[in-house]
Amino acid sequence: MDFSKNRLSISEAKEIDMVHFLAGLGYEPAKIRNNDYWYHSPLRDEKTPSFKVNRRLNRWYDHGLGKGGNLVDFAILFHGCTVSELLQNLSGNFSFQKPVSQQSFAREEQEKQIKILGDFVLSSNALLRYLQQRRIPVDVADRYCREVRYELNGKVYYGIGFRNDLGGFEIRNPYFKASSSPKGITSFDNNADEVIVFEGFTDFLSFRAIHQQDPEDRFDFVVLNSVSFFETARPFMEKHNAIKLYLDRDATGQNCSRYALSLSAKYKDESSLYQNHKDFNDWVINFGKAEKKHIRQKLR
Secondary structure (H helix, E strand, O other), X not given: OOOHHHOOOHHHHHOOOHHXXXXXXXOOXXXXXXXXXXXXXXXXXXXXXXXXEEOOOOEXXXXXXXXXXXXXXXXXXXXXXXXXXXXXXXXXXXXXXXXXXXXXXXXXXXXXXXXXXXXXXXXXXXXXXXXXXXXXXXXXXXXXXXXXXXXXXXXXXXXXXXXXXXXXXXXXXXXXXXXXXXXXXXXXXXXXXXXXXXOOHHHHHHHHHHOOOOOOOOOEEEEOOOHHHHXXXXXXXXXXXXXXXXXXOOHHHHHHHHHHHXXXXXXXXXXXXXXXXXXXXXXXXXXXXXXXXXXXXXXX
């Protein structure tokens, strides 16, 4: 995929969510305290997590190194690259190999470490509350998800599992976002003329919740589970007369949408619907909050 024509600026790169960026490198927080996400430092070996990301400020600080800054500062240290090389990498031009190999290795290692022990009907109170917080009805989640029990680093956990076409799971719980191997897209083929494309499964579930009254076969669907699988999904997507993209509003998602629009007039970017939110699910969670706040202020 070539996004080089839509290269990110430094200011855009700095706005990329650091927690999501670290997850893409295979790093998950060891603990979360309000806006502070604590990690075992990606920049060195340590036993006690001392690398902090303040998600509200989107800034990091490594207490062991005595260094901190924004995402660009971190990524240059982590990858050992120049600013120019970093921006090319983040824009989708994977011409230099060090960051790609590190990212792939970290993610693949994490996926190999996750062992699925079983999948069941959703029943955990913590997971049901998580769905409620994301404003996803349980009956909708039940149709497409399973409660997955998995082992990681010798410990057993539970999460909401969304199966891909290869048999692997995307796994979510209030504190963890991961995938089991093999990783791939999730497609739903109803022999429809139109296909709707999402980046993550919570966006797909939110869409299905809003459109529960629609006929089951009105649309086909693809959940990429990662924009890196866009090319994998193209044969399925492009057999349709219309392809509607509901990708994330971050730099990666918008670059992917622009790339798709350059390929064919079949593609249409629908993300302006939630332009002030990070993704479709975030829009659903916050829908009406601004209006309610305005009404409360008027009543004071």
